[in-house]
Amino acid sequence: MSETEALETHLQELRRGTAVLACLRLLESPGYGYGLLEELSARGFETDANTLYPLLRRLEKQGHLTSEWNTDEARPRKFYRTSAAGSRLATALTHDFHAIAAAIDALPGTIQEHED
Amino acid sequence: MNTTSLTDRYVDAAMRTVPEQQRQDLGAELRTSIEDQIDGRVENGEEHSAAERAVLTELGDPDKLAAGYTDRPLWLIGPRYYLTWWRLTKLLWAIVPVCAAFGVALGQTLAGAPFGAVVGSVASVTISVIVHIGFWTTLVFFIVERSAQGADAGLVTPWTPDDLPEVKERRATLSDLIASLVFLAIAAGAILWDHFVGAVYFADTGWVSFLAPGLWPWYIGGLLVLMAMDALLVISVYAKGRWDIGSATINLVLNLTVAGYALWLLSQQQLINPEFFATVIPTDSADTVYTIVTILFGFGIVAIAAWDSVDAYLKAHRQR
Numbered sequence: 139m140s141e142t143e144a145l146e147t148h149l150q151e152l153r154r155g156t157a158v159l160a161c162l163r164l165l166e167s168p169g170y171g172y173g174l175l176e177e178l179s180a181r182g183f184e185t186d187a188n189t190l191y192p193l194l195r196r197l198e199k200q201g202h203l204t205s206e207w208n209t210d211e212a213r214p215r216k217f218y219r220t221s222a223a224g225s226r227l228a229t230a231l232t233h234d235f236h237a238i239a240a241a242i243d244a245l246p247g248t249i250q251e252h253e254d
Numbered sequence: 255m256n257t258t259s260l261t262d263r264y265v266d267a268a269m270r271t272v273p274e275q276q277r278q279d280l281g282a283e284l285r286t287s288i289e290d291q292i293d294g295r296v297e298n299g300e301e302h303s304a305a306e307r308a309v310l311t312e313l314g315d316p317d318k319l320a321a322g323y324t325d326r327p328l329w330l331i332g333p334r335y336y337l338t339w340w341r342l343t344k345l346l347w348a349i350v351p352v353c354a355a356f357g358v359a360l361g362q363t364l365a366g367a368p369f370g371a372v373v374g375s376v377a378s379v380t381i382s383v384i385v386h387i388g389f390w391t392t393l394v395f396f397i398v399e400r401s402a403q404g405a406d407a408g409l410v411t412p413w414t415p416d417d418l419p420e421v422k423e424r425r426a427t428l429s430d431l432i433a434s435l436v437f438l439a440i441a442a443g444a445i446l447w448d449h450f451v452g453a454v455y456f457a458d459t460g461w462v463s464f465l466a467p468g469l470w471p472w473y474i475g476g477l478l479v480l481m482a483m484d485a486l487l488v489i490s491v492y493a494k495g496r497w498d499i500g501s502a503t504i505n506l507v508l509n510l511t512v513a514g515y516a517l518w519l520l521s522q523q524q525l526i527n528p529e530f531f532a533t534v535i536p537t538d539s540a541d542t543v544y545t546i547v548t549i550l551f552g553f554g555i556v557a558i559a560a561w562d563s564v565d566a567y568l569k570a571h572r573q574r
Contacts, residue, residue, distance in 0.1 A: 170287075170290075171283065171286070171287040171290070172287050172294065173290075175291075187287070187309075187312060187313055188312070188313045188314050188318075188319050188322065191283075191284070191287060191319070191322075192319070192322030192323050195323050196325070213289065213290075214286065215286050215290075216279075216283045
């Protein structure tokens with residue numbers, strides 16, 4: 139495995155849970171699949187469509203999202219919205235994420251200047 | 255509508271494996287999402303059919319997407335049951351085919367089948383037993399994996415340190431040595447007793463030997479020499495502290511020599527005293543008994559020699 143492949147794998151591992159957190163926070167105001175996909179990408183949470191769509195279903199099944207068909211527009215869309223349980227989960231995840239970030243900052247060792 | 259045909263086909267393919275009651279809702283949502291994504295690309299100046307193709311390519315295999323929607327596992331046996339499945343399969347493979355092969359060979363020989371037929375049926379039974387064990391064990395775990403829906407089906411108990419296997423005895427132990435020497439001494443004593451005294455006593459004929467009297471002195475002498483060599487071998491293994499490939503091979507050669515001679519004598523009807531059964535069972539059935547005992551004796555010799563040889567190699571392998 140080359141260095142860039144290894145980097146890709148590790149970054150993917152690291153980002154795995156962040157899509158859930160971002161969805162729950164963004165869907166405090168209702169949104170639909172494609173719109174959410176675009177917004178996630180615009181906000182720096184690059185997510186594949188084939189990951190996001192099943193994820194929304196799973197969160198709905200767990201009761202963290204509620205859904206409703208909106209037929210007002212020409213193309214009917216299924217809108218998702220974060221439920222009370224989803225909000226609590228988002229809060230918990232955000233706190234945990236901050237705690238992890240603080241713990242990483244407190245780690246010893248020098249960090250090289252990041253090059254893009 | 256030729257332009258939507260790919261999307262139609264994709265949605266249809268994805269919904270095929272989705273449960274009936276979710277199909278309409280999921281299908282409609284998936285179609286809308288695909289059309290939204292296509293429109294997004296068309297607004298950026300892509301041609302419609304190229305955009306459709308790109309969106310569907312990105313979504314990937316529809317069956318895989320459907321599996322994501324319905325939480326269906328995309329593996330035969332997942333990590334939860336893999337170790338249990340593999341341990342059980344290995345255990346069954348280690349025990350059942352050997353027993354089946356031995357049983358079939360014994361049964362066929364007793365029934366009087368010719369040698370080639372015995373070999374043929376042993377081979378085919380062994381292969382089919384191995385394949386059957388693999389298939390049915392895997393099928394059961396395949397079903398458990400899917401019916402449990404990711405929950406614990408009670409097949410796997412939580413691991414505790416008590417489950418750790420004992421460390422395999424690395425050294426050749428004193429108890430092994432004593433057991434081998436005692437066994438050899440008893441066997442040698444029994445052979446000599448059988449020859450000089452006899453195996454059973456009858457009032458009219460006196461003592462009758464089990465082994466044929468013609469074996470004395472050369473064959474029995476040779477056997478005693480081989481047994482002495484076996485004793486020296488186990489002593490040297492104890493002195494060296496462990497079995498290695500060399501001593502296991504010497505053990506194999508000794509076993510092959512003893513078993514080979516014994517089987518050859520048995521097939522020549524020179525091993526067992528012909529008087530023995532005629533005296534013990536003075537009826538017409540003595541011949542049948544003689545045949546059956548000969549076969550059982552032969553299989554016993556092969557089984558013991560095979561087990562002893564394999565055991566030595568296993569120990570040599572383990573103690574590397």
